[in-house]
Amino acid sequence: MNYLRENVIYPPDAKAKGIAGKVFVNFVIGKDGVVRDVKVIMKVHHLLDKEALRVIETMPNWTPEMQRGKKVSVSYNIPINFILKDK
Template identity: 45%
Template sequence: YQNGLKQGIWTGRYADGSYVYEEHYDKGVCTLGKSIEAGSDTVRYTVSEQPPQFKGGMSALSKFLGQNLTYPQKAAQMKIQGKVFVNFVINTDGTLEDVFVVQGIGFGCDEEAKRVVSQTQGRWIPGIQRGRPVKVRFVLPINFTLN
């Protein structure tokens, strides 16, 4: 460290021994990294970690949700509004698994939020860690608002 920031060459090995990485830092910024995995090619990168992204970005995700979310009739009749938080895993190939509601508002909104998130299957770019795709658990808030 220099002035509280990473500086110079940093190396490490994952606990399971799966691969080794080396990262070059200048004033806390990774300027070059490489990961070496047994039986695989060396991967070079300049960003240590990237979160998963919906293809087209957040505006495309908002548009998709707006076009595909159906307000449950019972919730609309009872004037139920709020956020449903949906938890899911984005796999290394961008597919989804283990989709479930963490916190809901009921009246059919939880099921609808889970349904619409499941429809985003195949529309995600996986998270990247040290140049390699990784599984990432993600929580997405889905808004239910009456106009």
């Protein structure tokens, strides 16, 4: 997802402490396309978890899914990778 690549900010304190990992986030895209019910389902560290929540909660609206011609709410689980790169 380009949105995540462009908007995730590696927390400076986590970077300084060498904290890395994959945070899994669950959220629902409502019938209206709005992101809601965001929660971390697989934690790494509170600094990374907080950033993962922030970036998902601030996502722009999605186009709602359709089922049999009607808009439906859909739940998603996505990983957000925090990778430290060697200098």
